[in-house]
Amino acid sequence: MTKPTLLSGIQPSGDLMIGNYIGSIKNWVKMQDTNNCLFSLVNMHAITVEQNPEDLKKRTLDIAALYLASGIDPDKSSIFIQSHVSEHAELAWILNCTAYMGELNRMTQFKDKSSTHAQNINVGLFSYPVLMAADILLYQADKVPVGADQKQHLELTRDIATRFNNRFEQPIFKVPEPFIAPTTAGSRIMSLQDPTSKMSKSDANTNNFIGLLDHPKTILKKFKKAQTDSGLEISYDTVNKAGVSNLLTIYSVISGKSIEQVVKNFEGKMYGHLKVELGELVAEYLKPIQDNFYRIRKDEAELKAILAQGAKQAKNQAQATLQKVQQAIGFVLP
Numbered sequence: 625m626t627k628p629t630l631l632s633g634i635q636p637s638g639d640l641m642i643g644n645y646i647g648s649i650k651n652w653v654k655m656q657d658t659n660n661c662l663f664s665l666v667n668m669h670a671i672t673v674e675q676n677p678e679d680l681k682k683r684t685l686d687i688a689a690l691y692l693a694s695g696i697d698p699d700k701s702s703i704f705i706q707s708h709v710s711e712h713a714e715l716a717w718i719l720n721c722t723a724y725m726g727e728l729n730r731m732t733q734f735k736d737k738s739s740t741h742a743q744n745i746n747v748g749l750f751s752y753p754v755l756m757a758a759d760i761l762l763y764q765a766d767k768v769p770v771g772a773d774q775k776q777h778l779e780l781t782r783d784i785a786t787r788f789n790n791r792f793e794q795p796i797f798k799v800p801e802p803f804i805a806p807t808t809a810g811s812r813i814m815s816l817q818d819p820t821s822k823m824s825k826s827d828a829n830t831n832n833f834i835g836l837l838d839h840p841k842t843i844l845k846k847f848k849k850a851q852t853d854s855g856l857e858i859s860y861d862t863v864n865k866a867g868v869s870n871l872l873t874i875y876s877v878i879s880g881k882s883i884e885q886v887v888k889n890f891e892g893k894m895y896g897h898l899k900v901e902l903g904e905l906v907a908e909y910l911k912p913i914q915d916n917f918y919r920i921r922k923d924e925a926e927l928k929a930i931l932a933q934g935a936k937q938a939k940n941q942a943q944a945t946l947q948k949v950q951q952a953i954g955f956v957l958p
């Protein structure tokens with residue numbers, strides 16, 4: 625039996641932080657044996673917001689090294705840079721001609737980003753979800769693990785695929801299933817200073833997130849500064865104690881203990897105890913990942929070779945789909 629195909633990606637638009645690790649990479653590592661996995665660095669998505677070229681280049685390689693350092697194994701999974709597989713851009717164009725302005729106008733991420741980047745509401749930002757649909761449909765992906773904020777884009781992908789398929793006698797695309805980790809498993813790690821919004825790697829305030837490469841002292845300092853409430857009791861209540869609950873969630877995911885167990889551990893203790901213990905726990909947990917990262921990142925030629933290999937594997941699958949699409953819509957094949 626062939627394994628299901630699983631595809632996901634991260635934008636190299638900021639330095640990876642613990643929310644990316646807990647919400648995405650940590651889960652990807654576990655899915656590698658039972659799925660045919662493709663993990664992409666979606667640099668074409670990243671440029672929908674203006675990027676400094678040197679930073680973009682460095683971050684793309686940093687994140688690739690962090691995938692590897694966290695346990696994504698290039699012998700099991702394909703790790704590749706989106707722009708290395710030109711089929712993404714080609715299919716995105718074709719899909720642009722099937723997606724409606726009205727559907728894209730409804731995307732909440734577009735509305736959010738248009739307000740935060742009001743001076744640069746470019747066409748790419750608008751059709752971003754179509755490129756994402758191309759990423760997914762090119763590989764006939766069965767499963768697409770994403771955070772809850774991407775659910776709307778996945779539904780659009782399903783609509784585009786279904787509409788496209790309906791035009792032809794034979795279905796061209798597999799209609800993918802969203803694979804959204806339940807909140808309790810840590811798919812939503814919140815900002816440290818504003819625990820009502822999601823932790824984001826592109827946040828201007830670096831105190832809001834724990835970077836995967838943060839120094840242990842920085843980690844401790846950021847947790848100590850984390851916003852809590854004026855109460856005293858350590859309990860899990862995401863409405864009235866969003867800050868403390870977020871710290872408990874991170875503690876739970878990193879320690880592998882249930883929230884109840886963690887709450888019990890801290891019975892009678894103060895917020896300060898939780899912050900310090902959490903800081904130490906996270907620093908210790910990240911240490912081997914950081915050590916791996918610095919070892920892998922030193923050898924850029926080897927890292928690029930792994931990415932070239934990943935792109936080659938991805939291209940093989942992408943080409944087959946693109947050809948099927950071109951044939952179906954009446955493009956003369958060379």
Ligand code: TRP
Nearest residue numbers: 631632633634635666669756759
């Ligand atoms: N839009 C996703 C995000 O911001 C990143 C992404 C792009 C993606 N293409 C994808 C995720 C394909 C999953 C599959 O998180």
